[in-house]
Amino acid sequence: MVIILCGFMGSGKSFLVRKLQSAPNEGLFLDLDDVIFSKCRLDEKNLGELIEKRGWEYFREKEYQCLREILHGKTKDGKSVLLSLGGGALSERSLALIESMDNSYLIWLESSFEKCFERILREGDEKRPLLKKGKDYIHKLYLEREVLYSRSFLKLSEAERDSLETLGRLIELINQRREESE
Ligand code: S3P
Numbered sequence: 001m002v003i004i005l006c007g008f009m010g011s012g013k014s015f016l017v018r019k020l021q022s023a024p025n026e027g028l029f030l031d032l033d034d035v036i037f038s039k040c041r042l043d044e045k046n047l048g049e050l051i052e053k054r055g056w057e058y059f060r061e062k063e064y065q066c067l068r069e070i071l072h073g074k075t076k077d078g079k080s081v082l083l084s085l086g087g088g089a090l091s092e093r094s095l096a097l098i099e100s101m102d103n104s105y106l107i108w109l110e111s112s113f114e115k116c117f118e119r120i121l122r123e124g125d126e127k128r129p130l131l132k133k134g135k136d137y138i139h140k141l142y143l144e145r146e147v148l149y150s151r152s153f154l155k156l157s158e159a160e161r162d163s164l165e166t167l168g169r170l171i172e173l174i175n176q177r178r179e180e181s182e
Contacts, residue, residue, distance in 0.1 A: 001081070001104075001105065001171060002070070002071060002080070002081045002101070002104040002105070003080065003081065003082045003105050003107060003171070004083045004084075004085060004098060004104060004105065004106045004107065005017070005082065005083065005084045005085060005107050005109060006085050006087075006089070006090050006106055006107070006108055006109070006148075006149050006152060007087065007108055007109035007110065007111065007149060008087045008111065008113075008116045008141075008142050008145060008146075009086075009087040009116060009120050009128055009130070010111070010115070010116035010118070010120035010123070011087070011109040011111040011116055012109055012111065012119070012158070012161065013084045013085070013109055014084060016109065016161050017029055017031065017082060019164075020082065020164070020165075020166060020170070023166040023167070025166055025167040025168055026080065026167075027080045027081065027082050027167040028079050028080070028081045028082070029081075029082050029084075030081060030082070030083045030084070031083075031084045032063060032066060032067060032070075032083060032084065032085050032086055032089055033047060033086050033127065035066045035070065036062045036063065036066050037050075039066055040062060040066075046126050046127055047059075047126070047127040047128070048125065048128075048129045051129045052129065060088070060089075060091070063085075063088075063089045063094070064089075064091070064093060064094055064097075067083075067085070067089065067094055067098075068097060070083055071097065071101050071104060080167065080171060082167060082170075088130075088145070090149065091148070092148075095148060105153045105154065106151070106152040106153050106154075107153065107154050107155075107170070107174075108150065108152035108154070108155045108156065109156055109161060110149070110156065110158075111158055113139055113142045115158070116142065117135065117138065117139075120138075153174070153177065154173065154174060154177050
């Protein structure tokens with residue numbers, strides 16, 4: 001099973017992955033931003049620098065290509081994969097790809113805009129050059145992206161993910177939801 005986490009910047013994707021990773025389990029944990037860096041052997045020291053040098057279009061294309069490689073490569077072996085996406089990695093194209101894959105489930109970490117914004121201000125902008133564009137612009141992005149995130153298979157509220165301790169439990173929730181929708 002491939003579990004794909006989506007949600008706005010500051011929704012807590014990396015936090016959740018770190019928590020699930022610290023509990024003993026059999027999953028493989030991937031972060032799409034990190035995969036882009038390692039697969040493409042990029043020289044830039046962080047995402048801010050990458051986007052400054054190569055532009056958003058280059059980055060978005062890499063996001064799509066790496067997502068496709070992961071989905072095609074990792075669904076065949078037995079291990080579950082938990083893949084965390086950058087906040088802007090979902091598009092009609094990537095949603096269509098995810099929806100076309102067997103055994104891949106998109107999970108939305110839903111958070112209010114204010115909560116996300118507060119967190120991203122606290123965490124800084126090294127990997128988030130979009131922060132330079134200001135709050136109104138980021139709010140607009142949030143509203144546009146919510147439409148894409150809401151097409152997820154499952155939505156987890158802040159409270160639901162606070163109580164989620166293991167990858168196994170997340171897989172149980174997905175299986176439960178699958179049974180309900182059958
Ligand atoms: C982005 C979110 C970032 C990172 C890049 C672009 C976005 O990831 O991929 O700065 O467009 O929302 P996080 O969602 O992990 O912050």
